[in-house]
Amino acid sequence: MVQGIANWSTEQSREWLQSYVDDWVAFYRKHTGDGKVATYIPELAKANPDALGITIIGKNGLTVRSGEVDEPFTIQSISKVLSFIVACMERGVAYMLDRVDVEPTGEAFNSIMHLEMKQVKKPLNPFVNAGAITVTSTLNGRTSDEKIEPIFALLEKIIGYRPSLDIDVYESERDSSMRNRAIGYYLLETGYLESDMNTTLETYFKQCSIKVTVDDLARIGLILANDGEDIDTFEEIIPRPIARIAKALMLTCGMYDASGKFATYVGIPAKSGVSGGIIGAVPPRVREEVLPFMEGCGIGVYGPALDDNGNSVSGIRLLRHVASQWDLSIF
Numbered sequence: 001m002v003q004g005i006a007n008w009s010t011e012q013s014r015e016w017l018q019s020y021v022d023d024w025v026a027f028y029r030k031h032t033g034d035g036k037v038a039t040y041i042p043e044l045a046k047a048n049p050d051a052l053g054i055t056i057i058g059k060n061g062l063t064v065r066s067g068e069v070d071e072p073f074t075i076q077s078i079s080k081v082l083s084f085i086v087a088c089m090e091r092g093v094a095y096m097l098d099r100v101d102v103e104p105t106g107e108a109f110n111s112i113m114h115l116e117m118k119q120v121k122k123p124l125n126p127f128v129n130a131g132a133i134t135v136t137s138t139l140n141g142r143t144s145d146e147k148i149e150p151i152f153a154l155l156e157k158i159i160g161y162r163p164s165l166d167i168d169v170y171e172s173e174r175d176s177s178m179r180n181r182a183i184g185y186y187l188l189e190t191g192y193l194e195s196d197m198n199t200t201l202e203t204y205f206k207q208c209s210i211k212v213t214v215d216d217l218a219r220i221g222l223i224l225a226n227d228g229e230d231i232d233t234f235e236e237i238i239p240r241p242i243a244r245i246a247k248a249l250m251l252t253c254g255m256y257d258a259s260g261k262f263a264t265y266v267g268i269p270a271k272s273g274v275s276g277g278i279i280g281a282v283p284p285r286v287r288e289e290v291l292p293f294m295e296g297c298g299i300g301v302y303g304p305a306l307d308d309n310g311n312s313v314s315g316i317r318l319l320r321h322v323a324s325q326w327d328l329s330i331f
């Protein structure tokens with residue numbers, strides 16, 4: 001672990017942090033061969049399997065970036081954090097928690113086994129597809145463009161520009177995602193959906209196809225780390241109780257079936273997606289020595305080669321290393 005020094009915010013210490021991260025990215029890039037890019041959405045198969053990038057932005061603005069930081073990718077499941085936040089802002093937390101639970105499933109993200117076998121009354125959490133599609137169905141608006149607009153508006157506030165849709169990925173998922181359609185029909189049959197199934201799925205495929213970079217993910221992570229408040233203007237971008245629920249869900253359900261291991265070995269609220277993105281929100285921590293990013297930070301990672309759990313293989317290892325070196329765990 002790095003030694004504590006008096007102040008990690010000087011230019012010289014930033015250069016140290018940068019050189020550490022450059023070395024770690026170079027090292028973990030060699031691990032990308034242990035994973036495979038997702039192919040079940042055909043367009044995602046075109047990603048560069050050797051890419052690895054990370055951005056860390058501290059509450060004081062201290063920024064470290066390394067690797068493929070400018071390569072855009074689709075946000076995929078990380079959008080489920082945003083749609084849940086927007087739905088809570090539109091409908092209220094109580095309303096949403098009546099419709100979707102906050103428990104880890106231990107099943108694949110696109111499974112409906114629990115819903116079927118245990119006859120539970122609502123999807124187990126908003127980050128499995130059944131829960132996410134249910135959440136998307138509650139968004140205000142009649143068309144998919146109306147429903148997705150507040151997600152774009154929230155993103156624009158946080159990242160400072162309006163992101164675009166990757167139309168090729170959107171069409172690729174729309175035309176191939178039989179499983180999500182099956183989930184949609186199941187949810188329709190069981191009465192979970194609150195709007196037209198096709199509009200809901202169209203919105204869901206669109207939200208997954210929003211193009212971002214690791215810088216964008218780090219900015220979103222930073223707002224969450226800061227309980228929803230903009231670090232410069234102090235504006236409440238996300239109400240604090242909603243930001244806290246989002247982080248709790250990220251910690252317990254954010255990394256597919258590896259969420260428990262990730263919480264144990266890395267210890268930060270995070271969410272991953274099949275395109276290889278990971279967002280992390282590191283709240284301020286209390287330690288005796290002065291450590292890098294002590295006042296909290298947001299992290300964005302991109303590495304499209306995935307492990308067996310569907311998480312970025314080198315991204316997870318890189319994050320675990322950074323977290324252990326800089327003692328980022330919230331525990």
Ligand code: GLU
Pocket residue numbers: 076077078109110129173180208272273274275
């Ligand atoms: N659009 C993807 C799907 O629904 C997102 C999955 C993910 O990133 O986990 O299958």
